[in-house]
Each structure stands twice: as structure tokens, then as C-alpha cells.
Amino acid sequence: MIGPTFCIKLAAFTQMDLQSFTHSSEKNTTIFTSIDHPTLQEVLRDWDLPSTESGIFCHSFALSLFCVCLGILFESHHCKDMANSVSPISNKEVRIHDSLDELATDLADYIAGLSEMSVKERGFFAIALSGGSLISMIGKLCEAPYNKTVDWAKWHIFWADERVVAKNHSDSNYKLAKDGLLSKVPVIPSHVYSINDNVSAEKAAKEYEFILRQLVKMRTVSVSECSDCPKFDLILLGMGHDGHVASLFPLHAALNEKEEWVTFIYDSPKPPPERITFTLPVINSASNVALVVTGSAKAEAVRLAIEESSSNCTLPAQMVWPTNGKLVWFLDRSSASKLDASQSA
Numbered sequence: 001m002i003g004p005t006f007c008i009k010l011a012a013f014t015q016m017d018l019q020s021f022t023h024s025s026e027k028n029t030t031i032f033t034s035i036d037h038p039t040l041q042e043v044l045r046d047w048d049l050p051s052t053e054s055g056i057f058c059h060s061f062a063l064s065l066f067c068v069c070l071g072i073l074f075e076s077h078h079c080k081d082m083a084n085s086v087s088p089i090s091n092k093e094v095r096i097h098d099s100l101d102e103l104a105t106d107l108a109d110y111i112a113g114l115s116e117m118s119v120k121e122r123g124f125f126a127i128a129l130s131g132g133s134l135i136s137m138i139g140k141l142c143e144a145p146y147n148k149t150v151d152w153a154k155w156h157i158f159w160a161d162e163r164v165v166a167k168n169h170s171d172s173n174y175k176l177a178k179d180g181l182l183s184k185v186p187v188i189p190s191h192v193y194s195i196n197d198n199v200s201a202e203k204a205a206k207e208y209e210f211i212l213r214q215l216v217k218m219r220t221v222s223v224s225e226c227s228d229c230p231k232f233d234l235i236l237l238g239m240g241h242d243g244h245v246a247s248l249f250p251l252h253a254a255l256n257e258k259e260e261w262v263t264f265i266y267d268s269p270k271p272p273p274e275r276i277t278f279t280l281p282v283i284n285s286a287s288n289v290a291l292v293v294t295g296s297a298k299a300e301a302v303r304l305a306i307e308e309s310s311s312n313c314t315l316p317a318q319m320v321w322p323t324n325g326k327l328v329w330f331l332d333r334s335s336a337s338k339l340d341a342s343q344s345a
């Protein structure tokens with residue numbers, strides 16, 4: 001496979017070597033034996049090298065240009081390829097558990113593993129939480145061994161969606177996470193990025209995006225290679241029985257938001273109505289996305305999201321498809337009960 005590095009090296013090599021051929025009587029032999037690539041050897045043979053000094057220089061320059069272009073072409077094609085090569089086999093995993101306790105342990109292991117890896121690689125772990133039943137499923141992180149082994153001081157915690165209510169309101173996703181996890185582990189309070197609940201949903205979304213942009217600039221949150229979106233180490237999502245994820249609801253205009261990182265809604269079909277939410281480009285730019293779903297009431301939405309994801313996308317959960325990241329579904333037997341036997345075996 002001809003990669004960009006190979007092409008650039010070859011460009012430098014041809015520039016250097018062809019010029020030195022001007023004093024060599026075995027030009028063609030040298031170049032053909034030096035370049036150990038049959039296709040290129042053929043190309044070079046077809047090119048009928050000129051024998052004068054200036055001819056060789058022009059030829060070497062043209063060949064260098066050709067190699068650099070090949071490299072650039074490869075690079076852009078590779079990037080496009082990566083964006084398109086999102087196949088259910090390569091980047092989607094479905095884990096089905098016999099009990100909620102087993103699911104919670106696997107989920108805690110998975111989060112702790114990603115945290116360790118991110119801290120080792122980047123020095124931080126940027127994680128976005130959701131609300132709802134997800135929080136009770138990550139409760140194991142407060143227990144041994146995770147409470148001691150996880151490097152909590154390196155965690156930076158965000159919300160993939162939030163309801164615009166006071167922080168002590170029972171509908172607040174922040175309150176849920178604080179009561180269920182954050183108050184029980186040694187996270188650093190200034191690393192917990194909750195929304196401003198004293199302003200409108202629109203303003204809260206704008207402010208939240210602004211904070212996020214500062215943290216992306218500082219690389220506390222990484223940035224996607226193929227867009228300017230933040231690349232969270234992990235986004236944890238739940239799913240409603242209608243297939244909504246974060247606060248992206250079926251057929252809602254917020255699903256089409258491509259420019260903003262954080263958007264707002266005033267008409268959530270599920271109360272409370274005012275919310276902010278990450279947009280799909282942000283969710284799909286993450287390194288890892290976990291969808292945690294339990295209970296038979298969600299079995300049909302799970303089936304549609306996992307098995308019908310390529311055709312007629314209407315459920316928000318079907319649109320969760322990380323471009324270069326990995327998606328893992330954490331299911332219990334009830335939520336997986338409508339899946340094809342090969343998925344749920």
C-alpha cells in the first residue's frame with residue numbers, strides 16, 4: 001500500500017537520486033532496484049528517462065510532484081474513507097447482560113478502562129453524561145475498586161443534555177448525577193461543567209458551547225480530525241422508549257442542526273419542555289459513545305436502532321453513528337428481547 005509517508009520519502013529520494021544519475025552510466029538500473037515497488041517500477045520504465053542532465057532534473061522534479069500529489073490524494077481519500085467506513089462490524093458492539101448488576105459492572109469496567117487510557121494518552125478524561133436511568137447504572141463507580149482506582153482528579157464532566165431547571169430541582173440531570181455519583185467520588189468541583197440555569201434555554205446553550213470551545217482550545221477536550229467538533233473521550237447516552245437520545249427527539253428540528261455544538265429546545269415532548277442538548281455532529285465526533293438501555297418498554301426502539309439503522313432513519317438513536325469512534329450498546333435481556341437471535345445470542 002502506498003501511504004503518504006512513502007510518497008514524500010519517494011519524492012525526496014527521486015529528487016536526490018535522479019540528479020546523482022547525471023554522473024552515472026547505470027541510471028535506469030539504479031532507480032529500478034532502489035525503488036522496491038513493482039507498480040512504480042513499471043511506471044518509471046514506461047516513462048523513458050531522458051539522458052541529458054537538464055532532462056533528468058526536469059524529470060525528477062515532475063516525478064517528485066507526482067509523488068507529493070499521490071500522497072495528498074491518498075491522505076484526503078483516507079480521511080474520506082475513514083468517515084465512510086463506519087460499518088456495524090468495525091465500530092459497533094452490542095453487549096447484552098443477564099442482569100442489571102452484571103450490566104452495571106461491565107459498564108463500570110468499560111468507563112474505568114477508557115478513563116485510564118485517556119489519562120495515559122492525554123492527561124484528561126472528558127466525559128459527557130446524560131440523565132434518566134443511566135445514572136443508576138453507573139452507580140457502581142462509587143464502589144470499590146473503582147472509587148480508589150479511577151483517577152478522578154483528571155475527569156472533566158459535561159452533560160450531553162440538560163433540562164433548564166434549578167440545580168436542586170428533581171428534574172435536573174446535574175442533581176441526578178451529583179446525588180448518584182459526583183458527590184461520592186473525589187472529582188474536582190471546577191472540572192464539573194453544569195449549565196447556567198438562570199437564563200433562557202437559548203442563552204444557556206450558547207454559554208455552554210462557549211465554555212466547551214475554550215476547553216477545546218486548551219485541549220482539555222480533544223478535537224475531531226475531520227471537523228472542528230469536540231472529540232469527547234466518552235459520551236454516555238440513555239434512550240427513551242421513543243428512541244430519543246440526549247434531548248434530541250424524533251422528527252424535531254434540533255436533529256438537523258449541523259453548525260452549533262449545543263442547541264436548545266422549548267418544546268420537549270417529555271417534560272420539562274426547556275432543554276439544551278449536544279447536537280448530532282458533536283455526539284458523532286466522540287471517540288466513544290455508549291448507549292445504555294434497559295427494560296422491555298424500549299425493546300422495539302432498540303430493535304429499530306440496531307437492526308434498521310441503514311434504512312429510513314427516523315429514530316434519533318439510529319443517527320448515533322460515531323464517524324471515527326466506537327459505539328457500544330449496553331443492554332439487558334428485556335431491552336434486547338426483540339433483537340435478531342444472532343445479535344442477542
Ligand SMILES: O=C1O[C@H](COP(=O)(O)O)[C@@H](O)[C@H](O)[C@H]1O
Nearest residue numbers: 130131132133134238239240246
Ligand atoms: O429526558 C431524558 O431522557 C433520556 C432517557 O431517559 P430514561 O430515564 O428513559 O433512561 C435521557 O437519556 C436524557 O438524558 C434525559 O434528559
